């Protein structure tokens with residue numbers, strides 16, 4: 001009765017929330033399983049950022065609900081952003097739901113499941129759908145548990161919510177107002193992770209460079225976020241620091257300089273541009289210009305010439321003309337992003353943009369999407385080709401999905417590297433000579449310590 005399967009849609013924040021729920025459930029005696037077929041309880045942790053993401057979760061819920069006909073004790077729940085976005089209206093369309101849990105209530109899942117299971121055992125009345133979508137002061141501190149098993153690379157939630165007003169975006173509605181965890185608690189969590197063998201942390205927040213902005217002081221011209229990075233840099237055992245996502249607004253000099261003085265801060269930034277047209281950025285209520293974005297990129301490259309850049313772009317937002325898109329295409333190509341997520345605009349009810357006409361035809365969105373994807377493939381391939389013949393420092397994460405004896409890890413620029421390895425290397429940073437490249441991954445061979453020096457010696461004794 002207590003086997004739980006959690007399926008996660010959407011962003012890293014959702015992955016982190018799911019992991020925290022899983023950990024809390026384990027602590028309460030539940031067992032977490034790898035497939036819905038083995039589970040007595042299925043929880044979907046959902047995304048609302050585009051309609052497609054919601055439709056996927058709704059379709060899945062419908063299919064899972066059928067199981068109730070043969071197995072009335074089966075428990076089905078929806079958590080996260082879609083629960084928050086659609087609210088109780090979801091129960092009207094999906095009356096078989098047992099649980100609807102909002103984005104500030106993940107920590108209540110164990111207790112809610114306990115109640116449902118008790119009612120299943122005939123110990124209480126069978127409740128209608130249990131719904132908790134309220135806001136909760138302090139809930140940002142509740143996403144902190146990790147499992148017992150080692151995570152070479154771990155996500156750490158540093159804040160929740162967003163106070164921006166991007167016209168297209170549902171997130172302020174689903175995640176609520178911006179709230180920060182205390183710096184001490186975050187650093188403590190990072191220390192605990194390091195003690196269990198974590199080597200890399202990715203600090204997560206809707207807009208990480210806003211961290212602490214409305215509550216904590218600047219010190220020596222450094223923002224609270226930069227101060228946090230400095231403190232994480234001090235944690236022994238942590239070798240690599242990443243974060244996602246910063247916002248171009250407020251990407252100040254101190255953060256740029258952090259790339260020059262914090263050796264653990266990896267040379268990779270995901271910096272959402274959204275559009276290369278100032279007119280569209282204004283319509284999106286994104287408070288920066290393309291020129292300012294370019295300036296940040298130049299500053300970063302001046303400090304770390306090897307820095308890898310990633311971005312988010314929306315194509316076909318309301319009123320985006322061919323000329324607007326041409327500007328996006330030009331900046332996108334010129335900047336030479338190593339990685340990018342390109343989205344076709346999807347109207348979200350409740351956002352300001354939903355009141356504007358979704359006037360770019362779908363085939364035009366498709367074409368613009370493809371244009372950018374082709375450019376991305378070219379730049380990504382060029383970067384990967386440039387690695388061939390060189391040696392990359394790779395943090396080994398585990399066995400590769402395919403290939404006997406193959407292992408996978410990432411280089412500082414966040415590129416996936418595949419190479420023949422061994423289980424004892426997991427969690428180590430090893431030198432890998434890159435021998436092959438493709439658009440999205442590179443392959444190589446371990447450089448064994450002393451191997452280069454040993455070669456002539458062998459020749460001499462042969």
Ligand code: 5AD
Nearest residue numbers: 168169272312313314343344345346
């Ligand atoms: N339509 C398309 N893409 C969107 N994003 C956010 N809202 C929408 C929307 N309504 C994209 C943005 C954001 C990323 C997480 O999702 O590019 O940065």
